[in-house]
Amino acid sequence: MWKGVIRAGGVELPVKLYSAVTERTVHFRLLHKSDKQPVKQQLVSSKSGEPVDYSEIKKAYPLARGRMVVLEEEELEKLEPKDSRDIEITRFVDPADVDPRYYDRAYYLGPDGNTKAYFALAAALAKKEREGIAKWVMRGRQYVGALKEEQGYLMLITLRHADEIISADALKPPAGRPLVKKELEMAEQLLNALHGELDPSEFRDEYRARVMELIETKAEGGKPKLKMFRPRKPKETEDLDDVLAASLAKVKRHA
Amino acid sequence: MPEEAEELESGQPSGIRSFWSGSITFGLVTVPVALYSATRSHGTAMRMVGPDGATVERRYVCSKDEKELDDDDIARGYPIEKNKFVVVSDEELEALEPRKSREIDLQRFVDRDAIDPVYFNRGYFLVPGGGTNKAYRLLAEVMEKKNYAGIATFVMRGKEYLVAILSENGILMAQTMRFADEIRKPEDAGLPKVAKASPADVKKLEAVIARRAKKLDPRELSDDYAERLEKLVAAKERKHAGIIRVAEEPRSSEGAEVVDLLAVLSKSLGGGVRKAAKRAPVRAKKAAAKRK
Numbered sequence: 001m002w003k004g005v006i007r008a009g010g011v012e013l014p015v016k017l018y019s020a021v022t023e024r025t026v027h028f029r030l031l032h033k034s035d036k037q038p039v040k041q042q043l044v045s046s047k048s049g050e051p052v053d054y055s056e057i058k059k060a061y062p063l064a065r066g067r068m069v070v071l072e073e074e075e076l077e078k079l080e081p082k083d084s085r086d087i088e089i090t091r092f093v094d095p096a097d098v099d100p101r102y103y104d105r106a107y108y109l110g111p112d113g114n115t116k117a118y119f120a121l122a123a124a125l126a127k128k129e130r131e132g133i134a135k136w137v138m139r140g141r142q143y144v145g146a147l148k149e150e151q152g153y154l155m156l157i158t159l160r161h162a163d164e165i166i167s168a169d170a171l172k173p174p175a176g177r178p179l180v181k182k183e184l185e186m187a188e189q190l191l192n193a194l195h196g197e198l199d200p201s202e203f204r205d206e207y208r209a210r211v212m213e214l215i216e217t218k219a220e221g222g223k224p225k226l227k228m229f230r231p232r233k234p235k236e237t238e239d240l241d242d243v244l245a246a247s248l249a250k251v252k253r254h255a
Numbered sequence: 256m257p258e259e260a261e262e263l264e265s266g267q268p269s270g271i272r273s274f275w276s277g278s279i280t281f282g283l284v285t286v287p288v289a290l291y292s293a294t295r296s297h298g299t300a301m302r303m304v305g306p307d308g309a310t311v312e313r314r315y316v317c318s319k320d321e322k323e324l325d326d327d328d329i330a331r332g333y334p335i336e337k338n339k340f341v342v343v344s345d346e347e348l349e350a351l352e353p354r355k356s357r358e359i360d361l362q363r364f365v366d367r368d369a370i371d372p373v374y375f376n377r378g379y380f381l382v383p384g385g386g387t388n389k390a391y392r393l394l395a396e397v398m399e400k401k402n403y404a405g406i407a408t409f410v411m412r413g414k415e416y417l418v419a420i421l422s423e424n425g426i427l428m429a430q431t432m433r434f435a436d437e438i439r440k441p442e443d444a445g446l447p448k449v450a451k452a453s454p455a456d457v458k459k460l461e462a463v464i465a466r467r468a469k470k471l472d473p474r475e476l477s478d479d480y481a482e483r484l485e486k487l488v489a490a491k492e493r494k495h496a497g498i499i500r501v502a503e504e505p506r507s508s509e510g511a512e513v514v515d516l517l518a519v520l521s522k523s524l525g526g527g528v529r530k531a532a533k534r535a536p537v538r539a540k541k542a543a544a545k546r547k
Contacts, residue, residue: 043313067501069492091467101378170521
């Protein structure tokens, strides 16, 4: 378990890191069809097709026009961040300012000694509705993250680096003839009718459940029943006026 | 299961493809859309080179006789015991997709701020998928005005996603989210019970937060390692140290790929690239910022 120390404006708080995410994606192995055994991955030269041993590999950074710079291991080692236990909080921001695309992976932080100060920081973050921008080095890598309160605890969510996000600033939104006021009003009524509270536990990964069911059936020697169908090509709604009116009528009937 | 990043990586510069195309529906309204990645990962820039100075490729071989395998020789298996797998075919997996697999059906709209970032996974651009763009613009405008996000699940490339559809400056974005059962509860993660904090301690920490409350500065999210790496590469290039030539044109550099993606996106959005961006493409802007 990774341990660190939160540092923010004179505050020092030792913490332990716990993963908050458990991936449930079904992972398959690649098998050789004839003997049903896992395949092996091999590295081969793109020139000769001959196998290359992993220890002989060097990293290269591509430049323009088919040129690359080969980087030696010692050179790369020098670039690595210095080991540290510090989780440095540089500022506290309004969560609304953080583009959702930055958020990557969540970790809980737990108290490592000073329990009182730990729960006080969680409470203070919740009260001020702020997230701390954190920088730390973990397992040889530099991370940035957001420190926030979650159900009374501290949570650290890793953030993607700025250049991992493709900015939409350079894009113009689709343009066209001005939207019709009546259609805008009906669309707003429709969205309002469909508006509600968010309860993420309402949504289940049904596809995953069906894949696991299929695997179980086959593991027991059963024959799964397959229902094939072809998805239709989507057709854009053109008579928006009528379709919005019909949608509203339908929503109201179900209300 | 597919690795999301692979698609963009394997595309040639001019061949940036969308991950998925289908439609968003709300009420009975259908909006055809195509989905493009809005994030890219580091490390894709680095290539592996062997002792003969040529790039290295990965190949699948039989674990017994090391013979090279074609795609046709490879099956997908789920481990049930040691060395025992249940083989599952593409057809079987396809048949499990929901009937409406080409649809993101927004049956629920929520306040944008109500979504806890703990769920967020990855961002995508959604562009109009043909025909007029009236329904697209209508949805984008109303969602933005109300600060709503639309919530749905859909299947893309062999995996079901929980997704929030957001609207930003007239452009629809999809943010995939983790399912609720993929987020641990604090007690399951091994955390102690919440203890009550002393009001005096909380007050003191609130003051610390208030003193350091600032706007987010994206420069703080810059990747120092990538910057050091680019500096090293530039220095070696200047000195002509360690330069090799590879037979085939390598895949486009990261910067070029982004410019290409932006070109594809702006074409699909039906508009040009904003004037400011035309004068200073991403790569040049980034380099200029670094020179300062």
